[in-house]
Amino acid sequence: MKTITGIxxxxxxxxxxxxxxxxxxxxxxxxxxxELNDTFPHNCDTLWLGETFAVKMKFSDDTELASFTIxxxxxxxxxxxxxxxxxxxxxxxxxPVYPFYYIKNxxxxxxxxxxxxxxxxxxxxxxxxxxxxxEGNYHFSVTLFDKEGLSVEKVQNVVIAKKL
Numbered sequence: 585m586k587t588i589t590g591i592x593x594x595x596x597x598x599x600x601x602x603x604x605x606x607x608x609x610x611x612x613x614x615x616x617x618x619e620l621n622d623t624f625p626h627n628c629d630t631l632w633l634g635e636t637f638a639v640k641m642k643f644s645d646d647t648e649l650a651s652f653t654i655x656x657x658x659x660x661x662x663x664x665x666x667x668x669x670x671x672x673x674x675x676x677x678x679x680p681v682y683p684f685y686y687i688k689n690x691x692x693x694x695x696x697x698x699x700x701x702x703x704x705x706x707x708x709x710x711x712x713x714x715x716x717x718x719e720g721n722y723h724f725s726v727t728l729f730d731k732e733g734l735s736v737e738k739v740q741n742v743v744i745a746k747k748l
Contacts, residue, residue, distance in 0.1 A: 610732040614645035618726075618738050625724055627740040631656075632747045633684075633717060634709040641726060643699045648731040649692045654703060658683035659721040659741065684708075684717040684744060707744060719745045 617623070624640045631637060643649055660678045684707060692699045710716045725739040 610647045610730065610734060612646045613734045613736045614643060614649060614728045614730045616726055616728050616736055616738045617642040617644065618740070625740065625742055628742070629740075630743045630745055631707055631722075631724075633707055633719070633744060634747070636704055636706045639701050639703040639705060639726075641701045643692070643701065643728050645697055645730040647697070648694070649696050649699050650729045650731045650733075651689055651691050652701065652729065653687065653689045653727045654705065655723075655725045655727075656684065656686040656705075656707075656742075656744075657723055657725075658685070658718065659723050660718070662721070678720065681718055682711070682715050683720075684722070709746070717744070719743075 618626075618641055620642055622640055623642070624638065625631060639654060643652060658680050660680045660683065662677055686705065686707075688703075688705075690701065690703055708717065720743065722742050722744050723739050724742045725737055727735055727737045729735045
């Protein structure tokens with residue numbers, strides 16, 4: 585009986601220490617380095633209808649990166665975001681007719697603390713039915729997530745236009 589009680593006590597204490605061991609929590613959000621010279625797009629850049637471009641941004645985290653999301657949405661009503669970089673768009677409010685919209689999530693390879701994106705985005709001139717997309721002011725936002733689920737967002741003003 586003493587043997588069974590001893591084994592039970594040993595297993596219980598082992599499990600207690602294994603499951604109660606605290607691991608350091610990640611409390612630092614990841615970082616988007618959008619100020620670097622080779623970053624694209626920058627705040628106030630023009631993106632061209634009918635062309636592709638590479639999103640070049642450096643990301644970092646103190647533990648491990650997970651993914652990033654790129655979203656492009658119209659800013660015809662001149663709305664703002666908390667993380668919006670300096671305003672450079674001087675245009676009047678307009679009603680969207682057929683605005684371009686883009687959203688896509690990109691996975692970052694595992695076990696990386698630094699990553700440089702090279703996501704390729706195509707902005708079509710028109711949709712599949714031939715309806716042309718609106719030119720004008722848009723927001724280009726990047727949301728970066730780390731492995732723990734912490735995130736940071738950067739929003740930039742861009743113009744989407746037709747090349748003449």
